[in-house]
Amino acid sequence: MIYGCIENNGISKVDQAKLDTTVVMGMLQTLGTPDIPSDIKHFRVGKLDQTNQNRSRPIKVILSPEKSVLSVIRNARQLKSSSEWATISIFRDRIPMQMEIHRNAKKELEDRLANGEMDLTIKYRNGIPSVVSSLN
Known part of the structure; x- marks a missing residue:
């Protein structure tokens, strides 16, 4: 789960999905994740809050193989030291x-x-x- 990615309510869903793909791929490359597939599955979770435009929904990213997932979770703290990704947080999805x-x-x-x-x-x-x- 990726928290803190800006969601632009003024663009279409398709354009937002493309923007999210660019953000997710950029983060994974920054973290040096091994075996990044070109077609990562990701989607926004929850309902869009029309009353609060500053609130963005988290992005759920589905990665495979497991070593890629573990690499992302282990290295997620590196994002805080980067000026580009300082507002982003990555956590495991939990039940x-x-x-x-x-x-x-x-x-x-x-x-x-x-x-x-x-x-x-x-x-x-x-x-x-x-x-x-x-x-x-």
Whole structure:
């Protein structure tokens, strides 16, 4: 999922799709993603908000093979250092249950830090987030 890509409501859907393709391909090339297919599947998610023109919908990108996906997720932080992509964020698409598990881990981290524990972080083990000491 790509968040922060500008969506231009004044152009046709076809032109917006072409613009999105250019943006997605540019980001993947910046990240040095291996095996970029020329026909990447992507689409905007959600309804277009006519009342708030400044709000853009996220773009869902479907990549294959899995090593390309992992490469993009691992290197997504590099976009923040680039002036061209500084407003863009990339995250894995998660189902509601995964989002709830992540929220619970984040809340546990905040509670434990508020109670005085130090050097804690969230680490993923087999895709499951847990709060652990960052010293290990």
